[in-house]
Amino acid sequence: MRPLYVYNSLSRQRELFEPLEEGHIGLYVCGPTVYSDVHLGNCRTFTSFDIIYRYLLHLGYKVRYVRNITDVGHLEGDVDVGGEDKISKKARLDKLEPMEVVQKYANGFHEMMSVFNNKPPSIEPRATGHIIEQIDMIQKILDNGYAYIKNGSVYFDTPKFIADGNPYGKLSGRVVEDLLQESRDNLKGQDEKNNPSDFALWIQADERHLMRWPSPWSVGFPGWHLECSAMSTKYLGPHFDIHGGGTDLKFPHHENECAQNLGACKESPAKYWLHTNMLLLNGKKMSKSDGNSVTPGQLFTGESDHLTKGYDPMVVRFFMLQAHYRSTLDLTDDALLAAEKGYRRLMEGYHTLDSLSGSNTGNASALDQEIVSLIESTYEDMSDDFNTPKALARLFELVTKINGLKGGQLKLADVQAETIDKLKETYSAFLFDIFGLKDESSEGDSNVVDGLMQLIIDLRKEARSNKDWNTADKIRDTLSELSLQLKDGKDGTTWSKI
């Protein structure tokens, strides 16, 4: 298998990827909390991991991809300052059952994932379906002495954990002394926790809370950080290959996951931690409150002050591919406009390539070697921490070759038939299997429309050969008003939707 390098947040270095078990990979990604419509930033994160997942599969690994759905335990604000469960709050405000809220937004989330052509994970566990596992894990942490009970709630004891030499702060780069110091400074009398750096594992709930379960400590609900630990352990074991999520989850969520796993199982959950960076809008973080925000829906329809038009989901996906997953990506109308054209060029390249066929079985020429080496580079770039922008650049260089072969600037006779086949295989593998793009132009057009268009094109051709420019231009202009564009080429006229 081709060597793969990944940037590990834990070591802050690019490392050679070595699975714990030959040929198999356990991948856990923190999923969404389903209390409102999917955020566009979520879409970038899950699309990034979708591409990672797809590439691992393409390399031949058997991947168990676990991505949870958080349907309980995610609080707004902190427990001790009256933080309320996000799902529970939404249910109360909308007068719905919590599970109605969960179902509604989980459905919406799945639809959006499908619109972006993201593959579903192998397992999509929900927090509410794993209350028993979470209670078990809390008990283990208590048994190991890293948690304490206060008024029916259970808290993780960070000072004790640190005092025993455990690496709290390693993943997120926090300095332990600072965390403890900060804790002492901020400690106020009314806090239920012994220490502000402690976090809730189990939260006692009163009758107003809609989602409550019995536990050895109280009727309540689990803390947010715990679910991921419990579910990743259940489905991937206490130590697995890759844990992913957005970089904003590094602290405290992922740091606490590490602590919980160490506290319960004495093992750090993942060998490699991968973090995706944020999506910005016009250079700033998206935020609903100050209006700097675009929903996926608005992006597709163009109904937003930030956009001049709507964009196809595949254009958006292509746009995301143009940046590395660890870099912030700035969404602007100009950038999307550029991405739209680039995406079309890439797809056109695919169609052009499809129409080429090699017949040369002779020796490899310089051009031949150039193409083979570009193919190889595409794989190398992708294997270098999933560098999609670089791999994409190689593909565009191949487009130039493909167009040259089609246009006659390059000689098809110089390229071995075998190379053309390999090029076709690689090109389509990257476009569709790895990058997960879809060829929208070939979808949804019925035979009737195709037939009618061909008839119109034929009639116009007749008019043109009679030098009846009025008729020819009238056809062209009318179709143009219907957003149908005619393209007069050397080999006849083709059409497409604008």
Place this chain on the structure above:
RNA sequence: GGUCGGGUGGCCGAGCGGUUAGGCAGAGGUCUGCAAAACCUUGUACGGCGGUUCGAAUCCGCUCCCGACCUCCA
């Protein structure tokens, strides 16, 4: 305030010690009844000031901006 990341040509965005990134826009050209589209070719760059080096966008120091996290966040 603390921690971390970043400032690359008109825009987006790779690269991170010597090589053309790539896409879009611009310019020139091919094709064409005209136009559009498509295709080909092509210019422009590394926030500022110092330093290390034969050589720096890439390393070091200072400085100025920007962003993220530190509290729910993908």
